[in-house]
Amino acid sequence: MAASPPRTSHLSRQLDLAQLAAELQAPIGLRAVVLGTDALDDLTGLVPAGASVAVLTDGVAKRRGERDLLQEVERRLRGPAVTTVVLGGPSGRVHADKATLTDATQRCAGVSWIVTVGSGTLADIGKAVSTRLDDVSHVVVQTATSVNGFADDQSVLLVDGVKRTTRTRWPDFLIADADVLTGAPAALNVAGVGDLLAMFTAPADWRLAHMLGMADSYSAGAVALARRHGPEVLSLAPRVAQGDPVAVTKVAEVLAYSGISMGVAGTTAPASGMEHTVSHLVEMAMNRQGRDSAFHGAQVGVSTVVASALWSRVRKLLTAKVRLDFPSEGTMEERVRDAFADLDPSGAMGGECWRLYSRKLRRWSANRRALEKADWRAVDQEVAPLLGGREELAEALVAAGAPARFSELDPAPSPDLVRWALASCHLMRDRFTVADLAFFAGAWGPGDVDSVLGEAASLGGGL
Ligand SMILES: [Zn+2]
Known part of the structure; x- marks a missing residue:
């Protein structure tokens, strides 16, 4: 079961999805998008204490300020049933191909929550895995303003070596934390522009x-x-x-609008x-x-x-x-x-x-x-x-x-x-x-x- 939408801390803010859905006259599958400083703290209120969680990520080291981001994520997930699923090798490049999806799905099977920590390809994989595993809730912790594909229900997957946009599933929650985003390589954040x-x-x-x-x-x-x-x-x-951080958060917001536009369309x-x-x-x-x-x-x-x-x-x-x-x-x-x-x-x-x-x-x-x-x-x-x-x-x-x-x-x-x-x-x-x-x-x-x-x-x- 999914938790109720998060209580936003005073430093982060949520997009008004209800207003957007009313304007577009279309349902938006995301339950909340939290942006800005300390947005990551909302993770604690989102994922119920004691829930079984798979943290889906790749081998690239990610930081939040001076700290290791994965440890920061795990610290905010309260409970012993948190496993980390690392895809790809230490070089970090992960492709959303059949073998990777099968591997990720098997390793996430049985959990009630997936928390994807990564940029575009990871989010695409997380959305695809959460589609394959019924009744699993999905949070994306976006680690860079690299692409617009965080906030929609589609994934770019490799089919016979060809990139194919495939209908998957909206994440339930998207977190774009300014301290995480500004820790990404500048070239990756600029790529989102x-x-x-x-x-x-x-x-x-x-x-x-x-x-x-x-x-x-x-x-x-x-x-x-x-x-x-x-x-x-x-x-x-x-x-x-x-x-x-203000510019990067704004780009994350516009990327989310772009994602939502694709989802509702x-x-x-x-x-x-x-x-x-x-x-x-x-x-x-x-x-x-x-x-x-x-x-x-x-x-x-x-x-x-x-x-x-x-x-x-x-x-x-x-x-x-x-x-x-x-x-x-x-x-x-x-x-x-x-x-x-x-x-x-x-x-x-x-x-x-x-x-x-x-x-x-x-x-x-x-x-x-x-x-x-x-x-x-x-x-x-x-x-x-x-x-x-x-x-x-x-x-x-x-x-x-x-x-x-x-x-x-x-x-x-x-x-x-x-x-x-x-x-x-x-x-x-x-x-x-x-x-x-x-x-x-x-x-x-x-x-x-x-x-x-x-x-x-x-x-x-x-x-
Ligand atoms: Zn694109």
Whole structure:
């Protein structure tokens, strides 16, 4: 049984989830989000004394001020039945793949509470494990402002080596303690700013998809929530790297809104469009090569600058003349499988991508008559307000001390890998983005990829 929502100490505060749910006219599965100084103290009131608890974490040492964070968490959990489940090796990199999920589920079986202590991938695993174990309550102690995926009911999991967003379960409680967050590496906290920049491209992708009959739903309320604090995030960015607790707490709050927007929308679309597919492909390719990739949010940030440059081009196309292509399934299946053949010669990855891409292609073909009569100026007018200023994005990344170019990522993907990820990003999943429209309009060939990278470079981003 879950405890009643926590009593908040005077230094931390809770998001008003009831108000948000009323505004969005949608239920929010989170019971409380506690933010700020001493937010961790609320853990004691949340988890009943004596409850059996698994603390799910990875091997990376985490601190709260001068102290060890895991010890601080365990100290606040009263009772002998607390076990710590450490995933991955001492290097800390954990992947949300099948083997890890099975291992984590087995080791958490039988407990009534899971307390996940970690950043994005750990939270994704915790949400997936709590879904598999019925009647378990879940608290996430967020250790960095790295991504927006703490406050929603979806997890990015690896299926046949392909990153897939999968419906899992809302955490019951999210704790974003300022002293924990400011102890995270600056580059990890700054990565969250990069992840948030997707608010300036992803909603336009979603609106486009819905207007073209390529998405089932669209929620203006969810998009507004995801974008609500955009200007504030851009102006706070420089203070995040300095470890300013107020700035870091604010970014945690905006990341939570972004997560909630995805949860209530039932899709990550309010905050994940083309820029995320590029980031996913870069990461998948580097992992296949046995290399670590840069932080998710850092990759999303640099990819957003390029997606924004492509949007500018496509908007010019929309107001000129759009000629659409409706390729056959055979042509596209070959193309999808070819795109992933080098990465995974077994063909499993190409097969997994085709499984979802084929749905998008069938829908595209089925909509042909409507698409050939589409009012492109109306589409342009709808998406324009959802796009950020092109110059602002790279500027914000630079001001935050975050990478703005792919070559500044740590580790950096090769230029050829970046070109491949851009050219192939529309082939990995069923969600329709600006890259799909560019492709079907004959404007996403190798030359186009290079010239969009060139435009992004003139804005301070690109290769
Ligand atoms: Zn993201």
